Amino acid sequence: MILAIQPEETMRSFVERTLFIKGKHSSTEVFRKFPKSPSRADVSIIAEALGWFGCYGLNKMLHRHTNYPFTAVFKNIQDISYSRNEYISYSSFYDSNRNPSGFCPVCVAEDIERLGFSFWRRAHCFKLKVCAEHNVELVKRCPHCDKQFSHGGHDLGVMWKACEGRHLKNCPVTLNTDPFELKKAQIFTDILSFTHHLSEEAVLAVLNEKIHQEGVFEQKIWNSESDRCLGDKIERRLGIVKNARSVNRLPSDEPTDFIIQAIVETYESFADFVCDVKAYGDEIRPIESLLSTYIAGHQESTHFVEENYKHGVGYWSCPFPAKKVWGMWDWRPVYYPCCNFERPKRKGPQPQPELVKNAPPGIYRRQ
Ligand SMILES: [Zn+2]
Ligand SMILES: [Zn+2]
Numbered sequence: 001m002i003l004a005i006q007p008e009e010t011m012r013s014f015v016e017r018t019l020f021i022k023g024k025h026s027s028t029e030v031f032r033k034f035p036k037s038p039s040r041a042d043v044s045i046i047a048e049a050l051g052w053f054g055c056y057g058l059n060k061m062l063h064r065h066t067n068y069p070f071t072a073v074f075k076n077i078q079d080i081s082y083s084r085n086e087y088i089s090y091s092s093f094y095d096s097n098r099n100p101s102g103f104c105p106v107c108v109a110e111d112i113e114r115l116g117f118s119f120w121r122r123a124h125c126f127k128l129k130v131c132a133e134h135n136v137e138l139v140k141r142c143p144h145c146d147k148q149f150s151h152g153g154h155d156l157g158v159m160w161k162a163c164e165g166r167h168l169k170n171c172p173v174t175l176n177t178d179p180f181e182l183k184k185a186q187i188f189t190d191i192l193s194f195t196h197h198l199s200e201e202a203v204l205a206v207l208n209e210k211i212h213q214e215g216v217f218e219q220k221i222w223n224s225e226s227d228r229c230l231g232d233k234i235e236r237r238l239g240i241v242k243n244a245r246s247v248n249r250l251p252s253d254e255p256t257d258f259i260i261q262a263i264v265e266t267y268e269s270f271a272d273f274v275c276d277v278k279a280y281g282d283e284i285r286p287i288e289s290l291l292s293t294y295i296a297g298h299q300e301s302t303h304f305v306e307e308n309y310k311h312g313v314g315y316w317s318c319p320f321p322a323k324k325v326w327g328m329w330d331w332r333p334v335y336y337p338c339c340n341f342e343r344p345k346r347k348g349p350q351p352q353p354e355l356v357k358n359a360p361p362g363i364y365r366r367q
Pocket of ligand 2: 142143144145146147154163164
């Protein structure tokens with residue numbers, strides 16, 4: 001019997017809470033072996049323990065229990081996958097125990113009242129300073145011994161044990177007095193819980209216009225060297241994204257920090273920003289619709305596989321074939337139902353099935 005992961009709970013919090021409740025010897029091996037810097041494969045293993053399988057399972061975990069939405073919410077309109085090729089890559093690391101965690105004492109007290117225990121929330125284990133819900137300062141160091149909640153300090157188990165006999169819930173509450181920090185926390189939290197993908201081009205175009213259109217913001221933005229860089233960065237990336245769309249070439253991924261920073265600097269709320277983005281006219285796609293799909297490869301065009309768990313098959317597609325390739329234009333989109341598509345009948349050498357080195361993973365079939 002596996003514990004239930006709580007809404008907004010970080011993966012590491014869930015793993016450490018399981019070990020605390022079940023004891024180091026009685027808990028399932030995957031929890032005991034959860035590494036200090038988990039890779040994509042480790043995230044999938046925990047997702048599977050919860051009954052979340054395949055590409056969908058990995059993405060559900062990334063979307064609900066890590067800070068991955070800060071990247072994924074701003075999505076290129078020609079990308080139909082939630083996390084690009086994360087599902088078949090081995091390079092990324094998530095939720096390292098070196099990232100300092102934090103908590104809001106009011107949230108902790110409310111959790112204990114409601115559930116009988118508390119847990120570590122993803123937005124509070126990030127670089128924010130304030131709880132968006134309670135407008136109180138987040139606690140990033142143990143109030144009893146001043147240790148950080150990360151490698152070299154307290155492990156996350158201190159939430160359920162205590163430090164020197166004193167529980168974290170008895171930590172003093174400090175009200176936040178900086179309205180900018182509150183707005184920032186609210187915008188970040190709204191991005192984490194947003195249910196749709198916003199078109200990257202629409203996002204950049206709206207920010208670019210906003211920065212140049214409003215005198216006040218323009219003054220503010222051009223005030224310092226770093227703000228000028230921000231405006232330049234948005235304009236440069238917008239050019240890349242528009243050009244890539246015109247020739248059907250997915251641009252390489254870029255960190256989205258500058259997008260989020262620009263939203264925080266120029267908008268009062270994330271809802272206001274979303275209103276402007278919607279007016280741009282690009283489709284606003286539900287997160288749920290992209291969770292089962294990953295990028296299977298880039299040749300001249302980007303190829304996707306959508307996993308279907310009812311039938312246990314993958315649909316391979318190339319919805320946006322590159323327009324400029326070897327001097328040829330306008331390749332038509334291709335959708336292959338599974339890999340057993342009918343081959344053209346012709347004379348001469350027939351295709352021979354061959355075992356490839358990096359075959360896409362097998363697909364789970366729901367019983
Ligand atoms: Zn709170
Ligand atoms: Zn302590």
